[in-house]
Amino acid sequence: MEPTSTPAPDDRALLGRARSGDRTAFSELYDRHVRAVYWQAFGVVRDDDLAEDVTQEVFITAWRKLHGIDVVDESLLPWLLVTARYTALNARRGRLRQEARQTDLTDDAPAPGSVEADVVAAQVRDEIARAVARLSETDRRIYDLCVDGNHSYEQAAGDLGLSHAAVRNRLSRLRSRLRADLHAIREPA
Numbered sequence: 001m002e003p004t005s006t007p008a009p010d011d012r013a014l015l016g017r018a019r020s021g022d023r024t025a026f027s028e029l030y031d032r033h034v035r036a037v038y039w040q041a042f043g044v045v046r047d048d049d050l051a052e053d054v055t056q057e058v059f060i061t062a063w064r065k066l067h068g069i070d071v072v073d074e075s076l077l078p079w080l081l082v083t084a085r086y087t088a089l090n091a092r093r094g095r096l097r098q099e100a101r102q103t104d105l106t107d108d109a110p111a112p113g114s115v116e117a118d119v120v121a122a123q124v125r126d127e128i129a130r131a132v133a134r135l136s137e138t139d140r141r142i143y144d145l146c147v148d149g150n151h152s153y154e155q156a157a158g159d160l161g162l163s164h165a166a167v168r169n170r171l172s173r174l175r176s177r178l179r180a181d182l183h184a185i186r187e188p189a
Contacts, residue, residue, distance in 0.1 A: 011076040019066050026066075030059055033077050037084045044088035050095065054088045061087070086164070090152035097150065131178050138162075139174050146171055 009017075009025075011032070017025035034055060041054035061083055062069065062076075072078040132143055141160055145151040146167070151159070157167045 010074045012071045012074050015066070015069065015071060015076060018063075026063060029062075029076055033080050034059070036077060037080050040081050040084040041088040041091075044085060045092050045095070047095075050091055051088070054084060054091050057087050057091075058084045086154065087152075090154060094150055094152060128178065135174065135177075139170060142167055142171055143174060147175075 009028075011029060014025040014029050014032075018029065037058050038051055038055045041058070042048070042051035045051050045054060058080060062080065069076065069079050132140060135143065138160065142156060145156040145159060146153065153164050153167045153171070156162075157164045160167065162170075
């Protein structure tokens with residue numbers, strides 16, 4: 001007679017135990033899904049280190065939101081993969097913003113003594129400040145958090161009490177408006 005093995009608990013059962021404070025159950029969920037989450041993140045960011053950071057952030061988010069997670073078809077994986085995708089997209093945007101800032105600081109610096117470049121840069125900064133001042137309070141906060149700061153859409157949404165989609169949409173409209181406001185300064189007189 002062959003020994004019978006007990007089937008591994010499904011994700012719903014493990015999640016229930018994790019919600020009760022069972023770290024071993026959460027560790028089991030991690031072990032079960034970490035590879036799929038990593039590859040989802042890597043598919044977006046195309047960088048090993050950043051994909052690892054995203055994977056870690058996804059499981060930290062899962063731990064924080066244990067009581068709000070819905071299991072689909074007895075699996076936590078759909079929730080984890082969606083969270084990984086959005087977290088990776090935010091991480092990629094953050095990395096691109098950081099690279100753009102570094103490029104702006106090094107490559108686009110005016111030549112020493114270039115008075116004309118200094119004047120134009122000052123005009124652009126002043127026009128941006130005026131355009132930002134004309135925004136609604138919420139849009140100014142979104143600008144401060146996501147453009148001037150390094151907040152992801154999700155972080156800004158949490159700070160402002162808005163949805164991720166609302167922050168993304170408002171920021172898109174805000175950028176379009178600022179581009180239009182700055183267009184006049186770029187046109188030759």
